[in-house]
Amino acid sequence: MEAQRGPTVLVTGGAGFVGSHTVVELLNNGYEVVVVDNLVNVYKGDGTLPVSLKRVEEITHKKVLFYNVDLLNPVLLEEVFRMHKIDCVMHFAALKAVGESVQIPLTYYKNNVTGSIILLEVMKKCNVKKLVYSSSATVYGTPQSLPLTEEHPTGQGCTNPYGKSKYFVEEMIKDLVFSDESWSAISLRYFNPVGAHESGRIGEAPSGIPNNLMPYIAQVAVGTREKLKIFGNDYDTPDGTGVRDYIHIYDLAVGHIDALKKLLEPSFSRWKVYNLGTGTGYSVLDVIKAFEEASGKKIAYEIAPRRPGDIASSYADAQLAKKELNWVARKTLLDMCRDMWRWQSNNPDGYATGPKV
């Protein structure tokens, strides 16, 4: 007898770093998955399926339904909704480089905000009105208090178009939900997602020079980069370097499964926001030390000027997700570094890494 089929989830941006790791957990938890991605930030490979999703099939032993569709194309997007009985949507698709967003704001607003509006319009047209939204702690701007709770003001002091786009889309979804009681949504505010699947077969594969700390450190460890620049060591933090709440990508993916279960409960109260973080902040020097222990490699670095738009400290109060989703981040910083190192050392060129001869 065929196994009971779970709800069908349409995952936008499902070929990317957070999306692909979440697709693994969705498939492992019995959900049916349909991925939509325009592959703008994904290594394509030579087949119809991007390499990251081929690896997801390898890990889960399940087929992945994939459509190379841009959210800015409502006609093709609607076709995907019409071909499948979609029960809900997980919306990851977005450009997310903070520094780049300052250089090309219109591209960020068109892709992240207009793309989200088109998605919501197609969902409404196809009567799919349940949504988990991939948001970010950057909506909090410069923290007025720490740890950051979901009650902290958002939108004020967002220091870049990326963070503002996440804030704008959260507000749009909230307004939509309260305009039509048939809608329900959960917004998940990520802190700093890092690490990789324990298999070492999928992970973070930034194109070009990594903007973010952990992938840059991993590339120094594997020899792709000569040394790390530490952007400032004169912040008001224990060792003067920036403090962030790093969360293992596995814990983050599981947080989406727990949020989805909450969203699909008949009693769900329509609109909720949850921080997904560990509640612990680590400095740049803490991360370097942990990565050296995990990899056995010395990470060369130099102190450089502060990066414009950076804040001193950011870390989560994740009690609400624990209380209402029964979710807690369990992986340690060392786990994050060990899994990141396994991915990076096995795939020095990310998904472009050829087979080992």
Ligand code: WQD
């Ligand atoms: C972390 C710390 C830097 C690089 C990111 C994403 C954003 C959002 C949140 C999802 C800071 C320092 C970094 C380097 C360094 N993700 N650093 N040298 O800025 O918190 O934001 O996570 O929504 O999209 O950009 O993370 O990894 O860039 O920086 O010293 O080469 O590492 O100053 O203190 P950030 P990050």
